[in-house]
Amino acid sequence: MSTGHSDHLKGDPYDLQLGDPIPRREPHALSVHLPTWKDTLGWASRQADVVGKMTTGYPRFFIHHSVVRLTKRIILEVNNAKRHPNDDEWNYWYSLYRNGPLEPSEQSGYLERMSQWPLVSGSTSSDNEYDSKDMVQSYWHGLLFSTTRHAQMCCRFLKRQKRQPTEIQAWKVFWNLARPQPVAMDEENTGSVSNVQKTGSDSDSKRGASGEKQEVPDPEPGSNLYLVMFPASCLELVAASNSFWQHTGFGISSRRASHWLKFAPFLSPPQLDFHRISEFHEFRHWNAKTTIKQRISSALLCENHHQNIWLFPSGMAAIAEAAAAVQLARRSPCAIAVFGFAYVDTLKILQKVFGFKVVLYKYSESEIDRLEDVLRSGTTRIGALFTEFPGNPLLQCPNLPRLRTLSEKHDFLLIVDDTIGTSANVHILSHCDVVCTSLSKMFSGKGNVMGGSLAVSLNYLDPTNRYIKLKAFVSALNKLQNTSREHGDNNGWFFEDVITMEHNSADYWDRVHEASATAEYIADKIRHVPCIARLYYPKGGDSQRMYDAFRITNVRNMYRDDRKGGYGFLMSIRFTRPAYARTFYDALTCAKGPSLGTNFTLCCAYTLLAHYNELEVAKEHGVVEDLVRISFGLEDKDRLLGAVVKALRIAYHSQSKG
Numbered sequence: 001m002s003t004g005h006s007d008h009l010k011g012d013p014y015d016l017q018l019g020d021p022i023p024r025r026e027p028h029a030l031s032v033h034l035p036t037w038k039d040t041l042g043w044a045s046r047q048a049d050v051v052g053k054m055t056t057g058y059p060r061f062f063i064h065h066s067v068v069r070l071t072k073r074i075i076l077e078v079n080n081a082k083r084h085p086n087d088d089e090w091n092y093w094y095s096l097y098r099n100g101p102l103e104p105s106e107q108s109g110y111l112e113r114m115s116q117w118p119l120v121s122g123s124t125s126s127d128n129e130y131d132s133k134d135m136v137q138s139y140w141h142g143l144l145f146s147t148t149r150h151a152q153m154c155c156r157f158l159k160r161q162k163r164q165p166t167e168i169q170a171w172k173v174f175w176n177l178a179r180p181q182p183v184a185m186d187e188e189n190t191g192s193v194s195n196v197q198k199t200g201s202d203s204d205s206k207r208g209a210s211g212e213k214q215e216v217p218d219p220e221p222g223s224n225l226y227l228v229m230f231p232a233s234c235l236e237l238v239a240a241s242n243s244f245w246q247h248t249g250f251g252i253s254s255r256r257a258s259h260w261l262k263f264a265p266f267l268s269p270p271q272l273d274f275h276r277i278s279e280f281h282e283f284r285h286w287n288a289k290t291t292i293k294q295r296i297s298s299a300l301l302c303e304n305h306h307q308n309i310w311l312f313p314s315g316m317a318a319i320a321e322a323a324a325a326v327q328l329a330r331r332s333p334c335a336i337a338v339f340g341f342a343y344v345d346t347l348k349i350l351q352k353v354f355g356f357k358v359v360l361y362k363y364s365e366s367e368i369d370r371l372e373d374v375l376r377s378g379t380t381r382i383g384a385l386f387t388e389f390p391g392n393p394l395l396q397c398p399n400l401p402r403l404r405t406l407s408e409k410h411d412f413l414l415i416v417d418d419t420i421g422t423s424a425n426v427h428i429l430s431h432c433d434v435v436c437t438s439l440s441k442m443f444s445g446k447g448n449v450m451g452g453s454l455a456v457s458l459n460y461l462d463p464t465n466r467y468i469k470l471k472a473f474v475s476a477l478n479k480l481q482n483t484s485r486e487h488g489d490n491n492g493w494f495f496e497d498v499i500t501m502e503h504n505s506a507d508y509w510d511r512v513h514e515a516s517a518t519a520e521y522i523a524d525k526i527r528h529v530p531c532i533a534r535l536y537y538p539k540g541g542d543s544q545r546m547y548d549a550f551r552i553t554n555v556r557n558m559y560r561d562d563r564k565g566g567y568g569f570l571m572s573i574r575f576t577r578p579a580y581a582r583t584f585y586d587a588l589t590c591a592k593g594p595s596l597g598t599n600f601t602l603c604c605a606y607t608l609l610a611h612y613n614e615l616e617v618a619k620e621h622g623v624v625e626d627l628v629r630i631s632f633g634l635e636d637k638d639r640l641l642g643a644v645v646k647a648l649r650i651a652y653h654s655q656s657k658g
Contacts (some may be wrong), residue, residue, distance in 0.1 A: 100386025315438025516566025
């Protein structure tokens with residue numbers, strides 16, 4: 001059965017070297033190979049000899065080289081705009097370009113003149129000039145976003161982190177060659193956006209043969225970018241900006257950066273006639289988004305997919321937008337409950353980016369009792385509860401019916417991340433208010449594109465208190481998205497990423513069921529191996545009863561057969577000795593690195609990658625340092641079992657000899 005998916009598997013794991021992209025030779029790979037436990041520790045602790053070999057990484061943790069290149073180029077353009085606010089040179093070369101494809105002589109003159117413009121230092125009030133572009137690029141540190149609102153959120157976040165007076169700037173950068181313009185900050189309301197200063201009267205149009213103005217279409221909706229920059233010497237802001245990029249998932253993708261580097265008029269001579277292809281791009285973009293929504297809607301058994309499902313550039317962006325909508329809808333301050341050991345960035349974004357007071361609860365019935373006592377006492381007003389079904393990495397399942405009852409009684413939103421369970425295995429939307437999913441994982445499967453979704457369990461024919469609560473959330477969510485559209489932005493998901501996701505997800509159900517069957521098969525075989533202290537997998541786990549309550553009994557809504565939902569593709573192993581874990585990891589022959597839900601098997605030392613700076617906190621929740629997590633793919637299940645058993649034997653015998 002696996003042979004039909006061989007195209008998903010790029011290269012034997014023996015061919016992968018430290019720092020190679022996973023999948024191999026994929027320019028937009030989401031993972032990077034860390035073949036040994038020592039390598040993982042080196043990456044987690046940022047050892048120079050390991051970091052220096054990384055060619056890529058998970059996009060929220062490792063800024064792609066194409067994004068870095070584009071950021072540096074745009075920093076130069078912003079400096080040019082600051083240096084020449086009224087320079088006729090800009091208008092001359094700009095209008096020359098806009099009036100049609102340049103002749104070869106004009107192209108060379110345009111590029112030569114642009115390269116000769118003097119550059120200015122970081123301070124807008126300074127007259128000092130650099131003679132080197134490298135000096136300007138090294139003076140500034142910058143991040144690129146796709147919407148005004150996300151750039152402004154980043155600026156506000158940075159201003160809260162800085163202890164010393166430091167210049168922070170935000171600029172709108174236009175695809176169609178108009179001079180970059182500063183973005184005004186709004187300190188009062190995170191749900192609103194200040195006006196962006198507009199360009200001159202001809203900034204977004206060109207003159208036709210008769211002299212009338214003609215609109216110049218962008219190559220895709222919302223194609224402008226936003227640069228947030230500050231002096232690179234301010235290390236606290238560099239660290240804070242990297243945290244914002246990691247926690248929110250709002251940064252631009254490598255595909256968008258590569259597209260700009262190749263086609264943006266002010267970065268390279270014209271290569272395509274975008275006037276003719278813009279409508280084609282817009283159609284493909286819209287069609288791919290519609291198809292993705294339909295697939296998600298069918299899997300979630302969600303009606304009105306156009307009204308109840310939203311798409312975002314990453315899974316964390318979906319969670320971030322959910323948090324923003326909660327904050328906007330509630331208006332008055334409220335706390336957020338996090339049930340179980342939620343993904344690290346879910347906790348960070350709630351606390352650090354949105355400033356919520358977060359109350360943590362472990363997976364247990366007694367913790368639900370504690371939550372109920374807090375709610376009954378009225379000492380803490382909960383606006384929303386975030387949880388995962390099942391949780392990552394211990395695959396525990398919360399008691400959703402009890403949590404749902406509490407949410408209805410005490411008027412808070414129940415928001416569940418189903419990325420690990422997947423909508424092909426479990427149906428949970430009817431027992432919560434909001435479902436967030438990282439489409440980057442098994443929905444895509446190929447490990448080469450980011451995306452996220454948010455679905456709301458809103459029944460428009462049931463006007464109860466729950467309907468009123470959800471309607472306020474949906475209104476806030478729509479207001480946030482409409483704010484971006486009002487300024488000519490989309491929601492940040494690049495059209496090439498959308499099209500790639502649609503292509504990858506065509507066989508989503510088949511892949512989930514095959515990978516889940518493989519994981520279940522291997523879990524049954526190795527559960528009682530002597531060197532394994534505990535195997536974390538929904539089947540056979542402490543919360544299997546709860547998982548089974550939501551496991552799909554059949555999938556007749558998608559296929560006319562009686563296949564049941566599986567127990568998922570992910571498992572974690574805790575060994576009886578830490579040394580067993582390290583030897584097993586080194587001996588296992590598969591791709592090894594961050595991420596999960598790929599069509600190829602992917603193993604990682606989870607705690608080191610996700611919680612290296614908080615190992616003791618993770619341990620308190622049962623996530624020990626020597627935990628090994630395996631995301632099973634579409635390879636032959638007996639071949640995978642053989643590889644796992646062989647690594648277990650090597651681990652056991654190597655320590656027994658010692």
